[in-house]
Amino acid sequence: MDGAESDEQLVRRYQAGNAEAFEILVERHDRRVYNLCLRILGDPEEAADASQDTFLVALRKLHTFRGEAAFTTWLHRVTVNACYDSLRRKRRRPLLHVVVEGQEDRPEPAPPVEDPAPRVELSVDVARALREVPEEFRVAIVLADVEDLPYERIAEVLGIPVGTVKSRVFRGRAALGRALGEPSRSSRASEEEA
Amino acid sequence: MSHPHELLTDLLDGTLDADARAGVDAHLAVCPSCREDLAAAAVGRTAARGLPSARPPVDLPDRIVVAASGGGPSSAFARWNRWAGVVAVAAVVAVIALALPEIGGAPDRPAQEVALPGATESTLDAAGAAAVPALEESDRNYREQDLTALVSDVTALRASSAPAVATSSGEAAADCVGRALTEAPPGALVRLIHARFAGTDAYLAVYLEGPGAGEAPDTAVVWVISVEDCAILSFAQAQL
Numbered sequence: 001m002d003g004a005e006s007d008e009q010l011v012r013r014y015q016a017g018n019a020e021a022f023e024i025l026v027e028r029h030d031r032r033v034y035n036l037c038l039r040i041l042g043d044p045e046e047a048a049d050a051s052q053d054t055f056l057v058a059l060r061k062l063h064t065f066r067g068e069a070a071f072t073t074w075l076h077r078v079t080v081n082a083c084y085d086s087l088r089r090k091r092r093r094p095l096l097h098v099v100v101e102g103q104e105d106r107p108e109p110a111p112p113v114e115d116p117a118p119r120v121e122l123s124v125d126v127a128r129a130l131r132e133v134p135e136e137f138r139v140a141i142v143l144a145d146v147e148d149l150p151y152e153r154i155a156e157v158l159g160i161p162v163g164t165v166k167s168r169v170f171r172g173r174a175a176l177g178r179a180l181g182e183p184s185r186s187s188r189a190s191e192e193e194a
Numbered sequence: 195m196s197h198p199h200e201l202l203t204d205l206l207d208g209t210l211d212a213d214a215r216a217g218v219d220a221h222l223a224v225c226p227s228c229r230e231d232l233a234a235a236a237v238g239r240t241a242a243r244g245l246p247s248a249r250p251p252v253d254l255p256d257r258i259v260v261a262a263s264g265g266g267p268s269s270a271f272a273r274w275n276r277w278a279g280v281v282a283v284a285a286v287v288a289v290i291a292l293a294l295p296e297i298g299g300a301p302d303r304p305a306q307e308v309a310l311p312g313a314t315e316s317t318l319d320a321a322g323a324a325a326v327p328a329l330e331e332s333d334r335n336y337r338e339q340d341l342t343a344l345v346s347d348v349t350a351l352r353a354s355s356a357p358a359v360a361t362s363s364g365e366a367a368a369d370c371v372g373r374a375l376t377e378a379p380p381g382a383l384v385r386l387i388h389a390r391f392a393g394t395d396a397y398l399a400v401y402l403e404g405p406g407a408g409e410a411p412d413t414a415v416v417w418v419i420s421v422e423d424c425a426i427l428s429f430a431q432a433q434l
Contacts, residue, residue: 026259170203
């Protein structure tokens with residue numbers, strides 16, 4: 001492992017001309033960035049592309065990073081912007097169609113590798129339902145509930161007040177719950193089978 | 195009636211203090227839509243928190259690092275490599291311009307039909323002269339959305355029909371771009387345009403990039419560099 005070097009130390013090393021420091025930053029953060037992109041964009045290929053874009057932009061802008069915010073906050077901001085760019089490019093199709101067309105257009109991508117813990121809702125259903133949540137609210141709940149960031153951090157990432165973050169989180173959670181339909185649908189189904 | 199969405203988030207998170215709780219309960223007692231939203235939000239919160247952490251494709255870090263590194267910062271080898279790539283692609287593009295004159299009339303022709311051999315050292319002229327594409331002077335004011343069109347329009351990626359000639363203004367432009375992009379982009383410069391971007395005097399440098407190892411280019415990238423201080427203003431890319 002890369003030992004005790006903090007993100008900020010790696011950035012300074014990179015700024016001093018050490019290219020390898022960037023590679024370590026990539027390996028340290030690529031999973032987090034990918035996960036964020038995957039939950040916002042809902043598609044593994046787009047998530048991989050947006051992750052790559054994120055790190056390329058980060059590389060170009062690393063010389064401007066002065067450490068006022070934590071590196072992860074800064075990286076989250078770059079990630080969210082890369083995702084918004086991806087969503088903007090896709091906007092020729094209305095958001096609702098993404099769920100349907102996604103199944104027709106492509107062969108089923110291999111599902112992301114998951115931890116084998118029991119869940120109330122099938123995570124495939126949750127990931128699909130998440131795509132139905134309006135983008136602004138989706139970004140908020142992915143940062144809050146998937147990434148588990150404190151609201152103050154999310155406010156920094158998005159550049160909005162904490163109150164607005166909480167409001168978007170509430171509406172995002174409600175939209176997700178509605179998209180999933182009746183609560184405990186899967187547990188009801190298993191009762192019927194029993 | 196206004197709805198206390200922020201407080202309802204705190205309620206679900208369990209961070210609401212007793213006083214605020216009383217106020218929220220009073221509101222919920224008279225607001226059925228908030229009661230419904232709250233029930234849905236509880237489901238959504240649990241569902242989102244239960245999403246597993248997905249693993250990225252195994253090669254993602256490598257892809258990123260390869261895409262990012264162009265052969266090191268301003269090493270002499272990297273610089274030579276960059277311009278040498280230009281000579282090869284300029285020659286290739288000139289061949290295409292001669293052999294396929296109708297390409298300008300078929301803008302939707304898939305790019306794969308145009309065989310662009312990779313710019314490898316073996317195709318290079320031994321001449322060390324840094325021949326950059328002729329600097330195109332334009333009074334157009336590009337905007338962000340124009341950049342995508344620039345890299346997506348395969349027909350426009352042909353160099354101008356004039357052969358690549360080293361000019362002093364072209365070299366100054368290429369130099370400014372080189373300074374802005376401290377690390378040599380992995381690819382070959384095919385167009386160099388002097389225009390404006392969002393009102394600012396700028397160079398637009400279009401590169402063709404490929405996966406490397408002599409493979410044909412598959413991506414077009416444009417970097418927008420300010421003329422005044424050689425700083426990066428913007429960037430766009432498209433798969434060919």
